[in-house]
Each structure stands twice: as C-alpha cells, then as structure tokens.
Amino acid sequence: MRRNTMIRICGVVRESIVDGPGLRFVLFTQGCPHHCPGCHNPESHDLDGGYEVTAEKVLEEFKKNPLLKGITLSGGDPILQAGELVGICREVHAMGKDVMTYTGYTYEELMEMQKTDEGIRQLLEETDTLVDGRFILAQRDLTLIYKGSRNQRIIDMNRTRAEGKLVLDPVEEENLRPEE
Numbered sequence: 001m002r003r004n005t006m007i008r009i010c011g012v013v014r015e016s017i018v019d020g021p022g023l024r025f026v027l028f029t030q031g032c033p034h035h036c037p038g039c040h041n042p043e044s045h046d047l048d049g050g051y052e053v054t055a056e057k058v059l060e061e062f063k064k065n066p067l068l069k070g071i072t073l074s075g076g077d078p079i080l081q082a083g084e085l086v087g088i089c090r091e092v093h094a095m096g097k098d099v100m101t102y103t104g105y106t107y108e109e110l111m112e113m114q115k116t117d118e119g120i121r122q123l124l125e126e127t128d129t130l131v132d133g134r135f136i137l138a139q140r141d142l143t144l145i146y147k148g149s150r151n152q153r154i155i156d157m158n159r160t161r162a163e164g165k166l167v168l169d170p171v172e173e174e175n176l177r178p179e180e
C-alpha cells in the first residue's frame with residue numbers, strides 16, 4: 001500500500017454497531033454526486049469539502065482497536081475514491097477483518113464502470129459486503145437492517161463472485177420479510 005495516499009473524508013466513527021455486522025470502524029468519505037433527497041449526510045456531498053487524511057493514518061486508527069470486526073466505507077460515495085481506498089482494504093483483509101462498502105451506484109452500474117476503471121474493479125474485489133443504490137425517501141424504512149430505503153440491496157460479494165450471479169446477504173431475508 002502507498003502509505004501516503006491521500007483520502008478526502010468527512011469523518012470517522014471508531015466504533016459502530018449499526019453500519020454492518022459486528023463492531024466496525026466507519027470511514028465517511030467526502031464527495032457524492034447523487035444528491036438523494038432526504039440524504040442523511042448532505043455535508044458529505046461537496047467534492048472539495050471535508051479534510052484529507054493519509055491511508056496510513058486511517059489504518060493506524062483502525063489497528064488501535066483489536067475488537068473491530070471490520071471497516072465500513074460510507075460517505076459520501078466511496079466509489080469516487082475507489083483507487084485510493086484499495087490499499088486500506090487489502091491491509092484490513094490481511095489482518096483477517098472484513099470490508100463493507102456503501103455506494104449510491106447500483107451493482108449493475110458498478111459492473112459497467114469497473115470495465116474502464118481499475119480502482120473500482122479492485123475496490124469491488126476487496127469488498128465483502130456491498131450496500132448499493134441511492135437513498136429513495138419514498139422507500140425509507142427505519143426498521144431495515146444496515147440500509148435506509150427498500151430499493152437498496154445488501155450484497156454478499158464473496159458469494160456473488162464465486163457463483164457468478166448477484167447473491168444477497170442473508171440479513172436481507174429479514175429486511176425482505178413482509179410487514180405484519
């Protein structure tokens with residue numbers, strides 16, 4: 001990993017239990033092109049907002065807590081800095097931890113984008129769980145686990161790669177259960 005790679009972020013949460021399974025370090029990247037009405041984090045949209053940190057600093061912070069299950073890349077949209085984030089994800093995996101990535105792009109859009117963007121291809125390869133799709137206010141549901149609106153999908157990327165077709169994470173069985 002190039003340790004001095006700069007990443008523009010709007011903040012971190014060192015311990016979260018709502019941004020993926022287990023105890024997680026959440027990196028909120030700065031910059032988002034989607035502008036979803038009702039966005040939970042509008043201050044993250046400006047491409048020039050936030051502040052820069054090195055990949056090394058992020059890892060340093062991550063390593064401080066051995067109880068973490070993994071890292072969650074949120075935003076903003078991490079896909080905008082995919083290439084810059086790959087090194088962090090590789091080191092997180094080398095520690096035996098996992099990577100969850102949130103994005104406003106759909107899985108299908110990303111499959112197209114990765115054909116011409118090596119950074120996106122590599123970040124998807126380093127992602128264990130992908131939460132895809134824009135936040136749609138009309139489909140917001142506060143009972144959903146790890147996602148904000150019903151259109152979004154929690155995708156098991158390891159099984160998706162192995163089986164060559166989109167496989168949802170088992171947690172979606174609970175999210176897709178009809179309301180009583």
Ligand code: SF4
Binds near residue numbers: 135
């Ligand atoms: S993709 Fe996420 S960060 Fe971007 S505008 Fe939509 S809800 Fe906000």
